[in-house]
Amino acid sequence: MSELTMQQQLADLGTAARYHFTGVFERYGTRPGAAHDVPTVLLTTIRLNGKQLLMLNLWLDLTKDFRRLGELKPGDKLKFSGRVAPYINDYQGEKMTDFSTTSVGYQISYPSHVKLANPFLKRRRQALPVDQATLVRQIIAWNNPAEA
Template sequence: MEEQTMRQHLASLGTTERYWFTGIFERYGYRAGAERVEPTILLTSVRLADKQLVATQSWFKLSKGFRDLGELKPGDKLKFSGRVAPYIEDYRSAVTTDFSTSSVNYRIGYPSKIKLVRPLIHRHRPALPIELDALVQQISRWNTHEQV
């Protein structure tokens, strides 16, 4: 299914109801914000009620609900409740920094009731570092395949 069609399907759900979604953990990441670095989590094959594909990939803030699961491994399947949230997607020209076009797009927001439904490996899951700098350093090591 084409990404645009998936986003249209998300939009058709509306923004007031909560829905159940599933997704496959791919990796941790982070993005640099204006004031601080923000840890993130990437889920792939995100489905509505474990059926309809609504996103091939989706980034989320690494909220307490995700952190409470402990260290996830690629392939772990998660289930969570969320709402459809609109956002403005801006495209910048490669030549200038002026906005060339803006459009409303849709994503899954406000994830809660996050559960691990199918761990890839059944084992004890170490907790993620609590301190932000330590967490970002750990994510950086995982993403560059360094050993802890």
């Protein structure tokens, strides 16, 4: 299925309601924030109600619902709810009104009610660091084991 078809499926859902999704945990990451780096989570194979494939991958902020699960491992299947939200995909104009409809993309935002659907490893999960800076350092170490 092409990326354009998936984007159209997301657009067709609309932005008014919350939907139920599943996704497979791939890894943790970070993105630059205003004051500090923000921890993120990469999910793959995002499906609507566990059936219809909507996205191949999705980066989300590591919210308290994700943190509550403890340390996730690649392959953990997650259930969550969220909203479809538009974003400007390739804005290059001088004014905020200078963009075409083709530059609007759709993503899943505001994840909540995050649960493990089937953990890849059935074990007690280690809690993630509470302190944001410590968590970011831990994620960097996980992603760059040679530097740790």
